[in-house]
Amino acid sequence: MDKQKTQRELRVVVMGAGMAGILAGIKLREAGFSSVVIYEKAARVGGTWRENTYPGLTCDVPSHAYTYSFEPNPEWSRFLPPGAEVQAYFEHTVAKYGIADLIRFNEEIVGCEYLDGRWHLTMKSGLRDTADIVIAATGVLHHPKLPELKGLASFEGKSFHSSRWDHSVPLDGQRVGVIGNGSTGVQIVSALAGRAAKVSHFQRTAQWIFPVENLHFSDEQKAAFRSDTQLLRDLRNEPTYLSNVERFTNAVLDPESPEIKEIEAIALGHLERSVPDTALRNKLLPDYRIACKRLIYSPDYYKAIQHPDAALVTDGIECVEARGIRTRDGKLHELDLLVLATGFKADQFMRPMNVQGRDGVKLNDVWAKRPRAYLAVAIPQFPNFYMLNGPTGPVGNFSLIDIAEQQWQYVSQLIELVRSGEYREVEATQQALDEYDVARIAAAKKTVFGSGCNSWYLDAEGVPATWPWSQQRFREAMTAPNMDHYTLRA
Template sequence: MRESRIGERSEVSQSASRRLRYAVIGAGMAGILAAIKLDERGEDFAVFEKADRLGGTWRDNRYPGLTCDVPAHAYTYSFAPWPEWSAYYAAGEEVRTYFEWVAERYRIGASIHYGREVVDCAWDDHAAEWTLTFQDGVTMQAEVVIAASGVLHHPNLPDIPGLSSFAGEAFHSAQWNDCVELDGKRVGVIGNGSTGVQLITALHDRVERLVHFQRSPQWIMPVPQFVYTDDQREAFRTNPALIDAIRNDPQYWSNIYRFADGLTDPESPQMGEIEAYCRANLEGTIKNPELREKLRPNYRAACKRLIYSWQYYDCVQSPGVFVETGGIDKVVPDGILMKDGTLHPLDVIVLATGFKADRFIRPTVVRGRDGRSLDDFWATRPRAHFAVAMPGFPNFFMLNGPSGPVGNFSLIDIAERQWGYIDQLLEPLRAADARAVEPRADAFEAYEERRVDAARKTIFGSGCTSWYLDKTGVPAIWPWSYQAFADAMAEPVLEQFSFEPATQEA
C-alpha cells in the first residue's frame, strides 16, 4: 500500500495508457472500499470527507443499543475478515472500530482529507473532467467522481408543534447528546424503526419511565443473538477459514435469496413464511392482549423495512415501558400532549425519526452536461441506471445509489458488486479508448420504466408508508431478485452505455 493524492502519479499509473484522477466523496463504508480498490490499482485518487473522522453513518450514530442487523461476519469486506467480533450481531461501536481497522490495515488514511465538504461538482465538456468546489472555495479537478456519500446521513426532524418549547433535552438519535443523563429519568422515544426498537431495548431497565410513541407498529422478525467466546475469537485469528465458513454459510445465503424472492413477490411462499414467523413472534411473545393489539400492524410484514430483534417484545413488556399509538398533538414544556388529552410528562425526548433517504450526495450541487443539475434530473425521484450511473453525468458513479437493493442485506456486499461493475466501465478510459462514459438515455429510460413497474408490485408497494417510497409512492428499490442483481453487476451491458472517443490530446 502507498500514500496517494490526486496530482501525484505512481509508477503504476505512469505505465498506463491514460492518467486518470479520481475524487471519492465520502469516507464511510463505500468510500473506504473505493479507496482500497483504487489504491490496489495504483491510481491517483483522494477521498474527501466533510466530517473529522471516517465511518459514515456508523460514525454519526452512537445511541445506546445501536446494533447492525446484518450478522457481523457477513457485514465485512470480502477481502478483510475480522476475527474480533464479540457477538453474532455487532454493536455500532464495534462496526466503527472495524472500519478504522480496515483503513489502517490498507494504509489509506493519508488519502482521506477530513473537513473537506464538496459543495459543488461541475462537468466540463471541453476538458472532460469534473471541477469540485469545497466549502472554503478551493477547487480541484478529476476525470472521475465516485459518490460514496451514503443514504442515512441527513436526519429527518419531525415537524411537531411546540418542540422548541420543551423544558428538558430533545435531540435526534443521530445527534446523540452524550452529556444528557438518562438513568432514572422519564424518556420518550418517537419513532419505531430499527433505531426506536434498539433504544427501547437498551433503555427499558435504566429509566424511570419509557414511553414509545409509535405512529404505526412494526412487524418484528425474531433472530438469534449470541456472543463469541474468547476461544472462538482465537480460533478465528488462527484459522480464517472458520470466518469464511460463516460468511459463505449456504443456509445464510439461501435465506438471503429466499428473503429477496419474498420481497419481490408478495404472494410467494417465501413471503408467507416471513409473515408467519413475524405473526407467531407477536402472538407467542406478547402476553397482554391489549398490548398485543397495539403492536399488531395493519399492513403486510416487510412492507416497511423488517425489524430484526431478539428482545424488543420482552423489553416492551417491562413495567416501566408504555406504548403510545395515539396521535401527538404537541410538545409542551413538561412533556408530550396527545390528541386525546393525555399528557406524558418527560425529561428527555429522543427523535428516532430516521433520515431523509432521498438526498444521497445532495445538498452538494451536481451539474452535468450542458449544466444540467442533479436536482432537475431527480425532479420526480432519485434515479440511476442500475443504481450506479446517470445519462448526462459522465464519469460520475454512485455506490449504494438510488434504486439499489434494500432490505436486510449487507450493503458492503452490494457495494463490492457495484464496484466491480464500475471498474469494468472505466477500463476503456484507462486504456485511452474513451474519455467519458455514461448510460445511454434510451437504455436508462427503458430500465427505469421496467424498474418502476416492477417496484410497484413488490411487498414495499403493498400499502404502507415507509422511507423506501419516493414522493410519488413508488418504492425506490431494486425490484428483482438478489441473484438478478449479482448477475447484472457481474458484467455491464456495454451497448447500454455511450463512450465518448478519446481526443488526440488525451
C-alpha cells in the first residue's frame, strides 16, 4: 500500500516561537504536516533574544555558527553578533520559510493534559486546542530570577531586571548599579562605562573572562558571503571553531585535564596583562576552576571596569535603601538606576504551566526533585510529548541551534512512528530514564561543573543538570532512537 495513504493526519502543537520553536515549525512544514500551530506567549518571535534588549547585548557564540544549518546569513556585522541582529535573523527566517501563519501570538499555554489519547491544551485567553503531538520548545532562560534583597522595594530610583529593560530610562550622566556579573552583567557594564556618570558593578563571585576580538566583517567579506553559499556553510563548520568546541567539551569532562589547564592559563594571562593594579586584579581573580560557571567571552570588560567612572564593589550587599545600595562595610552607594542582571530560573522550562501526563500524573510531581528527561527529550508517562533543549541537554559556550537541530533529527523519527499509523503512542520507559539519570549524574559530578562553584548549571541538590559526555556521544545518541527504551502502543 502507498505509504502516503497510510499516514495519519496529526495535529502538532509547538510551545514557543523562539529558536527551537521556529526550527520545529520549519521542519514540520517541510515534512508535509498540514495541521501545525505554534503558541507564543508574547507578541513576537525570538524567545530570549526578544526578551533581552539591554545595552551591550551580544551573542557569545560566533555569528556564523549561531545559524540554522539550512539558513546561513551573509549579513552578520561582527564575529560575535549584537542581540538585535540575532533577533532580526530569527524574524527573517520566519518570513523566508513562510511559517508566520503557524504562529498564534499572545497565547500563553497554562494547561496541557493528556486525556483519551490526545493532549488537551488551555490558553490564558481561554482558547482551547487538542493535539496528537506536543513539542515543548519553551527554552531555558525566560523566567527572570530576582534577588532577595532587603529593602529592594524602597529604592526611589528606577529598578528592573536586565531582561525587562526600560528604554525610557535615561542612561547618560546617571549613577547606575549593576548586580550580577555573568555575561549579561559584564556586557552591560562594558556598554555603560564612560557613558553613565558612574557604574558600580556589584560582584559576589569573580568570573573567568576569556579574551576575544569582536571584529567587524568588511564589506568585501560580506560580498563574498553573499556570492558563495558554500563559504558560509564552511564558516559554520569551520575546523577551528569545531575543534575549539570539541576541546572545550572534552575539557569540562575532567577538571584536571590538560585542556582545562590550557584554557585557564589563557584566561589568567589575559587578566594579568589587562589589569595592572594588584588589588583590583585580585578581586577579579576567581577561586574556582575555569568553566565551572559558564565561561564569559569579552573583548572589553577589563578595560571598562578600570574606567575612572566605573567601580567594582566586592563588599557584600547589606540592603537596598531609598537612595541606593548599602554594603556590609557601611558605605552607601548612591544610585539613580539599579539593574538586576541576576539571571533566570533555569529549572522551569515549560512551567509554571500545568502539564499532566497519563492518568493525571503531574509534571511538577515528576520533577519535584529535579527536572528529568530521557536524553533531554522524552519523559515517561508523557506520551507523544517531546522537548527541544530540555533538561540535562548539552550546555556551554557553543551553539544551541546546533543542539536543537540534532535533537530534531531524533524527535522527528519518534513522531513518524505515530504518523505512519504503526503506533498510537510513543513513550520513554521509566527504566530507560532511570538508567540514563544514574549514569548521567555520576558522570556530571566528575565534570568541571561539579568542581566546587555555584552556577545556574546546578540543580537544587547541587548536581550539574547537564550532558556530561562528549559532543560526539551526543551526536551519536541523536542519530536514531533506541526503540528498546520506548514503550510503543498501537
